[in-house]
Amino acid sequence: xxxxxxxxxxxxxxxxxxxxxxxxxxxxxxxxxxxxxxxxxxxxxxxxxxxxxxxxxxxxxxxxxxxxxxxxxxxxxxxxxxxxxxxxxxxxxxxxxxxxxxxxxxxxxxxxxxxxxxxxxxxxxxxxxxxxxxxxxxxxxxxxxxxxxxxxxxxxxxxxxxxxxxxxxxxxxxxxxxxxxxxxxxxxxxxxxxxxxxxxxxxxxxxxxxxxxxxxxxxxxxxxxxxxxxxxxxxxxxxxxxxxxxxxxxxxxxxxxxxxxxxxxxxxxxxxxxxxxxxxxxxxxxxxxxxxxxxxxxxxxxxxxxxxxxxxxxxxxxxxxxxxxxxxxxxxxxxxxxxxxxxxxxxxxxxxxxxxxxxxxxxxxxxxxxxxxxxxxxxxxxxxxxxxxxxxxxxxxxxxxxxxxxxxxxxxxxxxxxxxxxxxxxxxxxxxxxxxxxxxxxxxxxxxxxxxxxxxxxxxxxxxxxxxxxxxxxxxxxxxxxxxxxxxxxxxxxxxxxxxxxxxxxxxxxxxxxxxxxxxxxxxxxxxxxxxxxxxxxxxxxxxxxxxxxxxxxxxxxxxxxxxxx
Numbered sequence: 001x002x003x004x005x006x007x008x009x010x011x012x013x014x015x016x017x018x019x020x021x022x023x024x025x026x027x028x029x030x031x032x033x034x035x036x037x038x039x040x041x042x043x044x045x046x047x048x049x050x051x052x053x054x055x056x057x058x059x060x061x062x063x064x065x066x067x068x069x070x071x072x073x074x075x076x077x078x079x080x081x082x083x084x085x086x087x088x089x090x091x092x093x094x095x096x097x098x099x100x101x102x103x104x105x106x107x108x109x110x111x112x113x114x115x116x117x118x119x120x121x122x123x124x125x126x127x128x129x130x131x132x133x134x135x136x137x138x139x140x141x142x143x144x145x146x147x148x149x150x151x152x153x154x155x156x157x158x159x160x161x162x163x164x165x166x167x168x169x170x171x172x173x174x175x176x177x178x179x180x181x182x183x184x185x186x187x188x189x190x191x192x193x194x195x196x197x198x199x200x201x202x203x204x205x206x207x208x209x210x211x212x213x214x215x216x217x218x219x220x221x222x223x224x225x226x227x228x229x230x231x232x233x234x235x236x237x238x239x240x241x242x243x244x245x246x247x248x249x250x251x252x253x254x255x256x257x258x259x260x261x262x263x264x265x266x267x268x269x270x271x272x273x274x275x276x277x278x279x280x281x282x283x284x285x286x287x288x289x290x291x292x293x294x295x296x297x298x299x300x301x302x303x304x305x306x307x308x309x310x311x312x313x314x315x316x317x318x319x320x321x322x323x324x325x326x327x328x329x330x331x332x333x334x335x336x337x338x339x340x341x342x343x344x345x346x347x348x349x350x351x352x353x354x355x356x357x358x359x360x361x362x363x364x365x366x367x368x369x370x371x372x373x374x375x376x377x378x379x380x381x382x383x384x385x386x387x388x389x390x391x392x393x394x395x396x397x398x399x400x401x402x403x404x405x406x407x408x409x410x411x412x413x414x415x416x417x418x419x420x421x422x423x424x425x426x427x428x429x430x431x432x433x434x435x436x437x438x439x440x441x442x443x444x445x446x447x448x449x450x451x452x453x454x455x456x457x458x459x460x461x462x463x464x465x466x467x468x469x470x471x472x473x474x475x476x477x478x479x480x481x482x483x484x485x486x487x488x489x490x491x492x493x494x495x496x497x498x499x500x501x502x503x504x505x506x507x508x509x510x511x512x513x514x515x516x517x518x519x520x521x522x523x524x525x526x527x528x529x530x531x532x533x534x535x536x537x538x539x540x541x542x543x544x545x546x547x548x549x550x551x552x553x554x555x556x557x558x559x560x561x562x563x564x565x566x
Contacts, residue, residue, distance in 0.1 A: 033126050040130035042076040056131045057110035062550055063141045069173035070137060078133040079180050088186040089140055090115065098203055099193065100302030101146060105550050106139040140185065141176055142550060147192035150309040152545030157538065158354045160444055163311045163515065194312035196335065201523035202308065206301045208529075209294055217294040218242045221287060228281035229264040232257055239263065239282055242290050243270055273530050277461055289531070300531060303542040304521040311517065320359065320514040322449070322470050324352050325532045326522065327463040329449070329472055331481050339481055344452065344463045344471035351536050352468050354518050357441035358511040359449075362479055364497055364504045365428035366438045370395070371446070374467060376420045384412045394431055395424050428503055436498045437475045439482070441514050449514075451475040464535045470516075482508055 044061075045068045047054050054061045061067065070079060080086050093106045114132040118125070154161045179188045193199065212218075221238045237256035240263055244251035249266035264280035271278040274289040282290070321330045324345050331339040346352035370379060382389045390397065390407050397405045399422055415421070426432050435451020445468070452471040457463065472478055476494060483489045487509050497504060520539055522530045534540075 033124050036126040037078060037124070037130050037133075038076045040126055041071055041078065041134065044130065044134060045071050045076065054134075056135045057107070057113060059107040059110040059135055059138070061134060061138050063138050066141055066172045066176060067134070067137050069171075070177050071134075073173060073177060078129060079177065080133050080136045082183060085180060085183050085185055086115070086136065088183070089136060089143075092186055092189045093139060093143065096143065098207065099147075100203075100206055100305040100546070101151060102546070105146070105151070106143050107135050108139075111135055111139060137176070137180075140180070143189060144176065144179075144192060147189065147309065150306055151550075152306055152542055154307075154310050154354075157541050157545075158518075160353055160355050163354070163356050165310075165313055194308050196308075196312050196315075197525070198523070199305070199308045199312055201525070202301060202305055202521065205521070205523045205529045206298065206305065209298050209301060212245055213294045213298060218245045220291045223284075223287065226281055226283045227259055229259050229261060231259040233259070236263070239267070239290065243267070246270070273528055275461060275530060275532055292531075297531065299543045300521050300534075300539055302546055303539045304519055306542055306546060307517070307519060311515065316513055318510075318512065320512055322352070322514065322516045324354070324516060324518045325520050325535055326530075329470065329478070331478070339477065341473040341478065342458045342463065343473065344454075344457060344466050345535075346468040347465045348536060350466070350468045352447065352466075352470065352516060353445050354516050355443060355445065355447075356513060356515045357443045359439050359441045359482060359508060359514050360511050361505055361507040362437055362439045362482065364437055364494075364506065365501055366432070366434045366436075366450070366503060367428060368426040368432050368434045370424040370426075371467070372420075372423075375422075375424050379424055380412070380415065380420055383407075387412065390424075393426070394429060395426050397422050397424055399423075428501055435471075435475065437479055439472070439475075439478070447516070449478075462533070462535075482512055484509055 044054055048061055048064055049068050051064060071077075090108075090111060093103050093108045093111065096106065097103055111132070114128065114135060118128055118132060121128070149165060154163070179185055219238055219241065221235055221242060224233070224235060227233055227236060227239070234257055236259045239259075240249060240253060240256055241251055243249045243263070243266045248269045249262060253260075267282060267286065268278040268280045270290070271280075271286060274286075276285055276289065315332075315335065317334055319332050321332065322328075322343060322345075323330060327343050327345060329341050329343045330337045379389075379395075386392075387407060389395075397407055397410070399405050405422060410422070428436075431453055433452065435453055438448055438450035440448050447469055449470040449472050454471070455473070457465070458473045476491065476498075479494060480489070480491055483494075483506070489506070518536070518538055520532045520534050522532070524530070
């Protein structure tokens with residue numbers, strides 16, 4: 001039977017009166033009440049199995065497969081019989097807010113109401129006990145599920161996402177039951193969180209910004225002329241107070257409206273954290289970031305904690321990370337960055353996707369085959385306007401059989417973007433867009449890493465202007481890292497081979513995993529918190545997903561079956 005609050009209160013009172021009347025027959029009554037509790041549980045489990053909506057308090061029971069099996073394994077007996085284990089779960093649900101998740105996704109308010117009611121009665125009520133037991137189990141399953149897979153389904157936000165965490169356990173129902181019976185609820189929950197320093201530091205950042213939020217946040221600073229060292233302005237005092245909230249400078253000053261050297265240095269520290277050119281002046285971009293609301297920063301941190309739950313587990317000893325929003329590429333060995341370089345990534349119209357692959361080989365002095373879409377979209381209009389464009393860019397044209405075609409014999413106006421029958425390519429050389437090396441990691445998106453002749457653009461702070469592939473700074477160093485000490489290659493041999501101009505393919509001794517990730521907040525070991533531009537506008541969907549009601553992810557439906565709480 002589905003319980004509603006008014007019936008629940010009536011049952012509590014009736015059961016209390018029954019127990020008072022029984023008096024000395026308590027031992028017999030206890031056995032009868034235990035049997036009745038088991039029958040109530042069985043009745044509710046059958047409802048769940050037949051996909052009827054079962055609400056306990058305000059909470060909808062979402063687990064329609066694992067939860068029923070747990071109770072069937074126990075012959076419908078209660079599974080939460082140890083008060084200390086119940087307290088472990090309640091404490092864990094309270095604290096899950098520190099990980100950026102919502103405790104109400106795990107029935108916190110309903111659980112506390114049931115718990116307080118049971119304690120107030122002082123005796124077992126079969127209906128109350130059955131409901132509380134089932135609600136505790138659904139809470140634990142939901143929590144384990146979110147910590148293992150994340151709450152938001154990345155496959156719905158990132159087409160082609162393949163950084164899926166496999167479920168390597170045996171029967172999930174038996175696993176959950178053993179967690180409860182062994183009293184290891186708290187330790188299991190902690191173990192399922194990412195066990196890497198980056199996650200712990202981001203949790204600390206969330207706590208810091210929530211403390212700022214709880215004490216009033218910061219006052220918005222009005223727009224006006226650029227402010228820099230030596231200026232005097234009433235807005236300077238507000239800038240000083242704003243920077244004091246995030247520990248860039250002390251709040252007190254004898255002359256708060258004067259823009260002194262200390263404030264200029266504080267502004268520079270802030271600009272570094274916000275990845276703005278650190279010139280120490282409060283211009284429009286800096287003012288926008290200073291005024292960014294603390295609630296928004298908290299949401300950003302929560303979104304990135306969720307991202308880390310997607311991928312920050314069981315990492316290999318050696319791997320490469322393309323940090324898309326950070327415009328960088330990092331080489332990791334034993335969870336430490338051993339090499340880092342700047343990167344140029346896809347622009348907002350040709351976004352670099354998030355996925356994982358393996359770097360299998362590299363090509364020295366590569367040719368460049370212009371992707372068909374780019375050829376039609378970008379090059380065909382230029383060829384119509386200027387037939388000499390091919391000669392000016394060292395591009396050649398071939399037909400579908402691979403034969404060279406004289407561009408002077410082509411009537412460019414006869415072709416539309418969708419009907420361009422030729423291929424454009426460029427031979428190796430200093431102007432080749434792929435530079436002197438490309439690194440191949442086979443994937444459905446035809447994304448790879450490569451050198452570029454546009455090396456001067458690595459000096460720019462905002463580096464999202466490629467067609468999706470990743471342009472790597474210092475590619476020869478990267479090549480030597482991938483080849484390793486046992487490959488027979490040294491830097492001199494690599495340099496001579498490149499200088500020869502001959503195209504050569506080199507397979508790596510070991511395939512190196514590479515992950516293309518999108519992270520917009522990063523907390524460093526020294527306590528600095530970097531907020532990056534959300535260059536592709538991806539944070540909003542993650543935040544929205546965190547605020548949405550609980551529902552299962554399609555990718556895991558073979559393991560867990562759920563009912564959405566919408």
